[in-house]
Amino acid sequence: MKGKLILEDGSVFTGQLLNDSRATGEVVFNTSMTGYQESLTDPSYCRQILTLTYPMVGNYGIADIFMQSRKAFVGGFVIGELCELGSNWHYEESLAEFLTRQNIPCLYDVDTRAVTRKIRNAGTMKGIIVPADADQAEIDKLMAVPIKKEVVMEVTTKEAYTMEAENEDAPLVVAMDFGVKQNILTSLHNIGCKLQVVPADTKAEDILAMNPDGIFLSNGPGDPADVPEIVEEIKKMIGKKPIFGICLGHQLIARALGAKTYKLKFGHRGSNQPVKDLRTGKVQISSQNHGFAVEEESLKDLPLEVTHINVNDGTVEGMRHKELPLFSVQYHPEASPGPDDNLYLFDEFWTMLKGE
Incomplete structure (x- = not known):
């Protein structure tokens, strides 16, 4: 046809x-x-x-x-x-x-x-x-059909579930599912974490009541400005536990700390995006899928430093809190599809969980 x-x-x-x-x-x-x-x-x-x-x-x-x-x-x-x-x-x-x-x-x-x-x-x-x-x-x-904006609750898990670790003393990470990819969970599990995956609308008090060793904020669809209620819950957890965010999770952290996000002209979607680590000067090829980005200018008066930038257009690809155990990246270190240049970020989260 x-x-x-x-x-x-x-x-x-x-x-x-x-x-x-x-x-x-x-x-x-x-x-x-x-x-x-x-x-x-x-x-x-x-x-x-x-x-x-x-x-x-x-x-x-x-x-x-x-x-x-x-x-x-x-x-x-x-x-x-x-x-x-x-x-x-x-x-x-x-x-x-x-x-x-x-x-x-x-x-x-x-x-x-x-x-x-x-x-x-x-x-x-x-x-x-x-x-x-x-x-x-x-x-x-x-x-004439409007594009639906509230899509996070459409993709999140309907019920919490656990991914057990081999070691009984494995650190517990609560993963907020905003539309998480399976290979992100697999990558966290592979470094030795026990995972408690929870729906996107889980309250901060319920997450903190689990006494996790760390909190993970996942990727997901849509505009981070469309989920202010999730941003408010993230605010309550910052400084309480180590936090790692990827993609939408990265944008939500930025908004929770007072930064701004904006819509890119056509987004970054593909497994061949070059990202520069400003701490080492190294360039890694990354897998990306996002239509929004963190506004770098809005970070200047906040306790955040840019750690990674996109080589193609200079947009923010990663940031870290100057004092608290918190960092995030805009791209997908777990790949699937794409290169595995950036799996070291999961090791960095592991080090943060261990307080090293």
Whole structure:
């Protein structure tokens, strides 16, 4: 079935529609060469229409071990060539079968690099996926659907759960799930932490009552300004326990300490983003997925120092409290997909938990 992606500025990109389905959402692009399943199941893409720049997608199929959450949260998927037969020893089903089972609208045979150039030049915008023969009334109705902002509670765990550690004396870390990726939890577990994963709306007093050795604030979707109630709970925990934040968690820490965040023109999404550690001068390649950033100017009068910057555009990629055991990064040190250059950050958190 022929279909099309229509952007809110009137731009139209044609292709083939996998199923007779529709999608509405913010159109974003990812520049990774691999990791399509990890991206599809990253909750940070909740309700967005994800476009991949790599021309062929699906060549190694789908396998359960690569799932980063309980389901795919993307609103739609736009790709170039859809490979129907995957070849990998982990292979369990084709990408097309997965997309159909997960009810994800997919438009393929699209010039995705043209879509990317449009977004890079004009900025991220709303778009819709519809059949090619959709009438104007349907198009207008879908385009009028507002983009949902309160998405954290849609992706968070519904109930708290525990990931036990091998050692009985393992440090306890309470992880606030704002849309956490599985490999973040795995990375924390691998360094020896016992994890208590809690819903995003868990109160500070309940977390502190668990007497954890540390608190982790996860990645997640949306604008950090849309969850002021979570920011207020984070404020109550700062200084009480060591805290480590990633992506949305990083932004929420900044807002809790009085800094500002802002929307990037087209965001950073891909596994090839260079980040410079200002403490060592080293540059690591990182995996990123975010549309907002911390405003560096707003940090000047706060007890925070910038520790990492994005080499491409100079935006803040990491910060540390000057006095308290608290640090955060904007990117994804756990990768999945992407390089593992930044796994050392989990070791830094471990050192902080041990008070060393």
